[in-house]
Amino acid sequence: MIELGVQQLNALAELADVLLLDGNRKHELIEFFKVHSETQFTFENDLCKGYFYYILGNCSSELYKYQNENWYSQDLINTVNLYQKSVYYLKKSNTERNLLSSGLTNLGNFLSSQGRCFCAQYYWDQAIEIDENPVAIIAKAQSLLFIGNYLYDDSHTRIHYFFANKLAREAMKNLDKLELEQKIPLQENGELYVFNKWFEQNYQNDDFKFVEEYKQKFKTKTEGRYLSWTAENKLFINDLNDVCIEEIVFQDVIGLPSILQKINTSLSFKETLVFHSSFDELRNEYAYARYLIFQASEIKEESSHFYNMTYSHTDDTLHAIDNLKTSHMKSAFRILYSIFDKISYFVVKYLDLPIGDHDISFNKIFGSNKNGIFKPRAELTESNNYFLHALFYILKEIERDSNSQEFFINHEKLRLAKIRNHLEHRSFRIVDDFFYRVNSELDFYNVVKYKELISRKKALDQSNSQNTKEYKDIEASILDKEKKAKYILEMPLSEFYESLMVLVKLVRNALLYLSLAVHFEENKRKGKEDKLVFNRVVPLKK
Incomplete structure (x- = not known):
């Protein structure tokens, strides 16, 4: 097995850059990518591993672009996974911050190209925080213009334009840090150059002072802390929360636009608003799960509560934390995961997809896997709805996909599926961070004993001694060990909280994409309606 260090990776990166810049060497780039993704390597450290995935992510993003591939292409999903693995290991190493910034920026760019505009901003923001990465600044500015074009609230569109212009002006100060190709949006006739001139002719910065000056009234201090958190x-289910955290964003304002529908006198008033009512339910369950996470964040790890003081607790040396803090976190996780299936039901009914109610689930609405190959649903094959595609990509981040090649599997994202499986069907325990390390990393004695059993079993296999009592006893001990070792999924508190925050952000973004997907479809329907179609204004409670 070949070991890769920084020196070898630098040479690999130089060769990759040559192939990436020369449009006539695509076949060589394909072969380069194929060879290095199929060869097993070892790495000197996490930095080298992250660097390796970064190089291959760049190659894959050039070979497989959303504009040229089917929206359901596995190659698009693999590219995201390569970048996410790169970012994971570069963060773990925490030594090459500039390389990490580049990895975050490229990941954001690729997600954005898939229509995942809200997911992308999370990564650009991190890159900008690290080294004010001008490429990330430009990408975020362009994304804000894209989002502004698809919003159905003109006031929000103008605010997005305000922040896009601030980013464009900031990028213009760093032109000397950019490559020639990266400068194009900022040069004369470039997208951001033209936008900047138009914006500054039509608006003044003072027109947007209300963004910072707006103040929300809180009934209690806890409410204020919750909304700020x-x-x-x-x-917040609010597109503005990606560009600012001022009090003006303290509302989950994104809902559904009005929906065109045929006149049907058999429908009651509430039935004509069934999709809006469903979206309200989704927002409510999300908001409740989000509040549980906030409450958990304010409860001390060692706290106790009377709710589970009614029975004696087993002293199993696991050091699991069974209190209100972890119970809130587990409940939030369950609720958040269940929202994906409800989104699926919404999509099926809204798009009139031919799926029976009992067959609806998040991993079935887009298509099915046949012989290890994903086949999209016929009704969605030609869909150009970016935001519907974004929901599909989120599915690919949370499902346990047995068809993916091991090299491309994003283990950090699959952790969500593993948690959910154990939480719902097996046993999942949240453990104090210190004792988790003691139990898992410092338990040398039992690990050695297990390895001795495995080693002895192999020796008996080689001597054809399978019928001996010793062999049967060893085999029974190994099976007993494996059954009980795999029964419970143990996870340190900090790791579970990190996974929970990943999940809540995915659900939040999924609700935003769902809203914009409906808006996209409604815009397509306009102009096609007949005389028996009406557009109902959505009534709101006071």
Whole structure:
């Protein structure tokens, strides 16, 4: 097995750059990517591993582009996974911050190209925080213009334009840090150049002072802390929360646009608003799960509560934390995961997809896997709805996909599916961070004993001693060990909280994509309606 260090990876990166820049060497780039993704390597450290995935992510993003591939292409999903693995290991190493910034930027760019505009901003923001990466600044500015074009609230569109212009002006100060190709949006006739001139002719910065000056009234201090926490973590179902955390974003304002529908006198008033009512339910369940996470964040790890003081607790040396903090976190996880199936039901009914109610699930609405190959549903094959595609890509981040090649599997994302499986069907315990390390990393004695059993079993296999009592006893011990070792999924508190925050952001973004997907479809329907179609204004409670 070949070991790769920084020196070898630098040479690999130089060769990859040559192939990437020369449009006439695509066949060589394909072969380069194929060879290095199929060869097993070892790495000196996490930095080298992250660097390796970064190089291959760049190659894959050039070979497989959303504009040229089918929206359901596995190659698009693999590219995202390569970049996410790169970012994971570069963060773990925490030594090459500039390389990490580049990895975050490229990941954001590729997600954005798939229509995942809200997911992308999370990564650009990190890159900008690291080294004010001008490429990330430009990409975020362009994304804000894209989002502004698809919003159905003109006031929000103008605010997006305001922040896009701020980013464009910031990028223009760093022109000397950019490659020739990267400067194009900022040069004369470039997208951001033209936008900047138009914006500054029509608006003044003072026109947007209300964004910072707006103040929300809180009934209690806890409410104020909750709303501030939500904004800081960018968890409001509000497109503006991706560009600011001021009090003006302290609302889950994104809902559904009015929906065109045929006149049907058999429908009651509530039935004509069934999709809006469903979206309200989704927002409510999301908001409740989000509040549970906030409550858990304010409860101390060692706290106790009377709710589970009614029975004696087993002293199993696991050091699991069974209190209100972890119970809130587990409940939030369950609720958030269940929202994906409800989104699926919404999509099926809204698009009139021919799927029976009992067959609806998040991993079935887009298509099915046949012989290890994903086949899209016929009704969606030619869909050009970016935001519907974005929901599909989120599915690919949370499902346990047995068809993916091991090299491309994003183990960090599959952790969500593993948690959910154990939480719902097996046993899942959240453990104190320190004792988790003691139990898992420092338990040398039992690990050695297990390895001795495995080694002895192999020796008996080689001597054809399978019928001996010793062999049967060893085999029974190994099976007993494996059964009980795999029964419970143990996870340190900090790791579970990190996974929970990943999940809540995915659900939040999924609700935003769902809203914009409906808006996209409604815009397509306009002009096609007949005389028996009407557009109902959505009534709101006071």
